Amino acid sequence: MEEKQIKPELLKQQQIPQIIPAPRNFTLMVLGQVVSIMGSALLRFALSLFVLDQTGRADIFATLLAVSSIPLIAGPFGGAIADRFNRRNLMVIYDFTSSGIAFVLFFLLWRGNNSILLIGLIMTCLSFISAMYNPTVSASIPLLVAEQKIEKANGIVNAVQSLGSVLAPILGSLLYGYLPIDRLIFISFIAFFLSAVMELFIHIPFEKGTMEGNLAKVIINDLKEGFIYVRKEPFIYKSVLLAAALNMLVTPLLVVAVPAILRLVMNSSEAMYGLGNGLIGLAMVFGALTIGFFTKKLRFANVYLWLLGLSVLILPIMAAVLPIVLSTGNLWPFLILMSGAIPISMLISILSIFLISKVQRKTPNAQLGKVMAIIMAAAQCSLPLGQLLYGKLLDTFETQLFLPLLFITLLLVFVSLIAKVGFKNIVED
Incomplete structure (x- = not known):
């Protein structure tokens, strides 16, 4: 299938008239994200705490997270689909499907089925939907805001995602001790459903392309085209490799090591466990909302300094698990642990938005869904490896x-x- 090549600069000029009415649509998308992500974060928090309490083992917890993350490799297919179909409709379908899965889990738990295998299966299905959903949202942002506001828009979307990580642990820790697990899952079902309804009122510019052959063949050809484009652009494939490395080494530190340390090593209460996870999420929100300030200082040439900073910030976490520190009680180990985990969370948020915004600026709309999905898939493929390693x-x-x-x-x-x-010779915008 041949496709007429359009220079990114010309393509952006062609999109300018479509961007004018976007603020209202972007606001609706963000509101839908708030509700959907709150439901998703509450679901993950409740299930993670439930699994830890049921098994009492960090390796089973990490393995469950890793296995349930495997479907995230389907991200490139989600990106290819996002470039071929109306992105608003796709978001609606994904949220309605998530609500249906959450309802099934609620019903089974309500009937007394507490199987860890069942929970893993449900988490796997939701991960598959997330793999399809995320590139659709990322590819929609450049169509809903002006180019000069892309970093800010990405910061808002990232802040919304992190906000779920802040509020869900706090809310979840308050409710977990009073409500059965099935009631918490029902709340997530309602959130997904409401998000889908909100998204029905969004308008995202869409021009249906021609398709030669059946859908499967078209999607495969699109994927091939996307991978070729990524390979030809040094700043993109190097960004992909960096995202994969960070997701393998740093993200599991926040989603596996810190929760396990809080719950199993420090024997934290539900309140302290929720507070710790909430503070980490709050740091992500702060990083996302201050991205405009940091992007003025962050360049490809000095990314390595930020990575060195991340490595230094692991030292307080190391100190927190030393026997001499743990012997002092719960408070000091918790404070020392958070002194490393909080800034790490903030820096990861800033680096992620920086990389995504750079890619969005330089990628034409016809390739954007696939390219964003490839980056996310590469990062997510490394996440299960990191979770298993941790x-x-x-x-x-x-x-x-x-x-x-x-x-x-x-x-x-x-x-x-x-x-x-690797980034020494990358040309900045």
Whole structure:
């Protein structure tokens, strides 16, 4: 299938008339995201705490997260579909489907089926939908805001996602001790359903392209075209590799290691567990909302310094799990742990928005869904590996957790040195 090549500059000029009415549509999309992400974050929080309490084992918890993340490799297919179909309609379909899955889980838990295997299956289905959903949202942003506001728009969307990580643990920790797990799942069902209804009122510019052959053949050809485009653009494929490295080494630190340390090592209460996760999410929100300030200072050439900063911030987390610190009680280990985890969360948010915004600026709309999906898929493919790695390390070095954290720190230093060389010749906007 041949497609007429249009220069990105000309394509952006052609889109200018479509961007004018976008603020209202962007606001509606953000509101829908608020509700949907709150439901999703509450669901993940409730299930993660439920699994930890049911099993009491960090390795099972990490394995469940890793296995349920495998469908995220379907992201490129979601991106290819987002470039072929109306993105508003796709978001509506995905949220309605998520609400249906959440209702099924609610019904089964209500009937007393507490199988960990069942929970893993449900989380896997929701991960598949997320893999299709996320590139659709990311590819819609440049069509709903002016080019000079892309970083700010990405910051808002990222802040909304992080806000769910803040409010859901706080709300979840308050409700978890008073409401059965099935009631919390029902709240998530309502959230997904309301989000889908809100999205029905969004208008996203869409021009249906021609398709030669059946849909499967067209999608495969589109995917091939997307991978070729990514490979030809150095700043994109290097961004992909960096995103994968961060998701393998740093993200599991926040989603596996810190929760396991709080719950299993420090024996934190539901309130402290929720507070810790909430503060980490709040740091993501702060990073996202201040992206405009930091993007003036962040360049490809100095990304390695930010990575070195991340490695240094792991040291307080190492200190928090030392036996001498743990012997002081719960408060000091918690404060020391958060002194590292909070700024790490903030820096990860800033780096993610920086990379995504750069890619969105330079990618034509016809390729945007596929390119964003490839980046997300690469990052998400590395996430299960990181989760399994952390789970195994935490289980193996149960009484000496500072050792695996030191190992991760050294790996991150190595990645920063590679980034220094790899991004040295990248031309900025």
